[in-house]
Amino acid sequence: MKTGIITSNAYQYHDTGPGHPEQIARVSVIIDKLKQYSNKNILWKKPSIISEGIIKDTHDASYVNLVKNSFPAKGFSSLDGDTIISPGSKRATFDAAGSIISAIDGVQNREFKNAFCSVRPPGHHCSQNKAAGFCILNNVAIGAKYLLNKYKYKKIAIVDFDVHHGNGTQDIFYDNKNVLFISTHQYPYYPGTGSDKEKGKFNNICNIPLPAGTNSEEYLNAFEFALNKLKKFQPEFILISAGFDGHKADPLAQLKLDTNDYYEITRRIMETSKNFSNGKVVSILEGGYDLQALQDSAKRHVDALIEFN
Ligand SMILES: [Zn+2]
Numbered sequence: 001m002k003t004g005i006i007t008s009n010a011y012q013y014h015d016t017g018p019g020h021p022e023q024i025a026r027v028s029v030i031i032d033k034l035k036q037y038s039n040k041n042i043l044w045k046k047p048s049i050i051s052e053g054i055i056k057d058t059h060d061a062s063y064v065n066l067v068k069n070s071f072p073a074k075g076f077s078s079l080d081g082d083t084i085i086s087p088g089s090k091r092a093t094f095d096a097a098g099s100i101i102s103a104i105d106g107v108q109n110r111e112f113k114n115a116f117c118s119v120r121p122p123g124h125h126c127s128q129n130k131a132a133g134f135c136i137l138n139n140v141a142i143g144a145k146y147l148l149n150k151y152k153y154k155k156i157a158i159v160d161f162d163v164h165h166g167n168g169t170q171d172i173f174y175d176n177k178n179v180l181f182i183s184t185h186q187y188p189y190y191p192g193t194g195s196d197k198e199k200g201k202f203n204n205i206c207n208i209p210l211p212a213g214t215n216s217e218e219y220l221n222a223f224e225f226a227l228n229k230l231k232k233f234q235p236e237f238i239l240i241s242a243g244f245d246g247h248k249a250d251p252l253a254q255l256k257l258d259t260n261d262y263y264e265i266t267r268r269i270m271e272t273s274k275n276f277s278n279g280k281v282v283s284i285l286e287g288g289y290d291l292q293a294l295q296d297s298a299k300r301h302v303d304a305l306i307e308f309n
Pocket of ligand 1: 245
């Protein structure tokens, strides 16, 4: 089958201001690389128009209304200290969330076997009612709720390999036994959460904190713990919060992963997914702030998705 790549030109208009690391070029460099690659197993698809009802399955109605009304007609505004928005951010925000819906429907309808959503703003720091860390809606959480509500799955796993802890996703699913959340991240570090003592009400949260300086071998050894947890849970569908800011070139953090580690991490997730979720995997972009490392790592991530499609 094929691997779906879900993206939109709306991200070009989500201007976060001069010098902001979560910049417009992040998505365009990935898309350029994948277009150049022109693999016949890639199927390009646009985001779905997401309904407010689907967003409100994850976020408080009052928060959704606040977000909707916060986009400025010109210039810049902010939803928290580092979450900057501009007029074009509205469509980007809703397209990013609509991407995971489009990707899930594509997998369910067998348009493609698995998918990667190249989007911004990212999502995993956003909780039910609070924007944070460049994130406005929690895209991956919206995807997980959609799988539970629309497709009636009972066991969804979210694997978050972004270098920062996915605190918003953890908050949203802390007491939800249908969702296993696994996060590897630099710790202690932004946003401060993510200790291995935060386990969730149903032992459904699995944090794997890693010290600054962790290298490829150490990371991949630690990742085996995540895979064992995944195998025990036997998920019916796997979502990936794919942040590439654990790369050694990334300016925002201090893990020391290589470009090819993102192939290896993804390959191991896919190998596991073959046994439990019949290869049903949807991945969505979170962080990654060195443009070259981001572009190359995302390509290796997609290589592994294609290998299993
Ligand atoms: Zn990050």
